C-alpha cells in the first residue's frame with residue numbers, strides 16, 4: 409500500500425512537480441493550499457491541473473495549526489516545499505506533526521546543498537543554518553525524516569553556464585570562478601521530485617539525508633565550459649576570478665543580489681557539494697538506490713540551450 413502524501417507548496421515551482429510525481433507514482437496525494445491561491449489566475453490554473461490529476465486540495469496554511477493537524481491526520485507522509493527564506497515557518501508544522509502522531513516520514517523544505525556540510529556560514533546570511541535548525545528540531549522531536557540534498561536545480565545557474573546575472577549561456581566571453589577544477593552538481597527539478605517521491609516508502613532513506621550526485625551531472629566549471637564550447641563549436645574568451653576577488657565581489661554586492669555569487673563560491677570554489685564521500689559520511693545517494701529512475705544529464709540539458 410502506497411503512503412498517502414501531503415505536499416505543502418503545490419502552487420510553487422518544486423511543489424507542483426512533487427505533486428505531479430506523487431500522483432504519477434500512484435500515491436494518494438494531498439496539497440495544502442492557502443485561500444489566497446484560489447483567486448490568483450496562475451495558481452488557480454495549477455490547482456485545476458492538479459485537481460484534474462487526482463490531487464485532493466485542502467485549505468490551510470503554515471500559520472494555522474488546526475488546519476495543519478487536520479490535514480496531517482489524513483496522511484502518512486508530509487513534504488514541505490516552501491521558499492528557503494521561510495524555512496523557519498516550519499516550526500509550527502513540526503509541532504503539528506508531533507501532535508498528530510501519525511506521520512511515518514517528514515521531508516522538510518531543503519532541496520539544495522546539505523546544510524550540515526556547507527562551509528560558507530560567514531557569508532550566507534544564515535541560509536543554511538536556518539535549514540540546519542529545522543533539522544535539529546525534527547530530530548529533537550523524534551519525527552521520522554528524510555532530508556533531500558539535490559544540490560543545484562538545473563533551472564538555477566545552469567541556463568547561464570554559471571554566470572551570475574546572465575539569463576543565457578555566454579557565446580563570446582566566460583568567467584570562471586577559482587581555478588575551474590572544483591566540481592558542482594545540477595539535477596533537473598522534475599527529477600528531484602521523482603527521486604524524492606521514490607524515497608518516501610523506502611526504509612533505506614529513513615532518518616537519512618538522500619543526496620543526488622548523479623553520474624553525468626557532476627562537472628567542474630572548466631568541464632562545463634569545454635562541453636559548451638564543443639556544442640557551439642567556438643572557443644570562448646576566459647577570465648579567471650580568484651577566490652580573493654570573488655570574496656571581495658560578494659562583499660561589495662548588496663544582499664540578496666550577492667547570493668548567486670555566494671552559491672557559486674560554495675559549490676565551485678569551496679567544493680561544498682562534492683568534497684565529502686556520501687556513504688562514509690552516513691548518507692545515501694539517489695541514483696545508486698534507484699538505478700532504474702531515468703534522469704536528465706547536463707549534456708542533454710545543454711543541448712536544449714545550444
Ligand SMILES: NC(=O)c1ccc[n+]([C@@H]2O[C@H](COP(=O)([O-])OP(=O)(O)OC[C@H]3O[C@@H](n4cnc5c(N)ncnc54)[C@H](OP(=O)(O)O)[C@@H]3O)[C@@H](O)[C@H]2O)c1
Nearest residue numbers: 417419420421422442469470490492517518520560561564
Ligand atoms: N537547489 C536549487 O537550486 C533550488 C532553487 C530554488 C529553490 N530550491 C528549493 O526548493 C524549495 C521550494 O522552492 P520553490 O522555488 O519551488 O518555491 P516557490 O515556487 O516560491 O513556492 C513556494 C510555495 O510555498 C507556499 N507557501 C509559502 N508560504 C506558505 C505558508 N505560510 N503556508 C502554506 N504554503 C505556503 C506557496 O503558496 P502560495 O501560492 O499560497 O504563495 C507556494 O506554493 C525550497 O526548499 C528551496 O530552497 C532549490
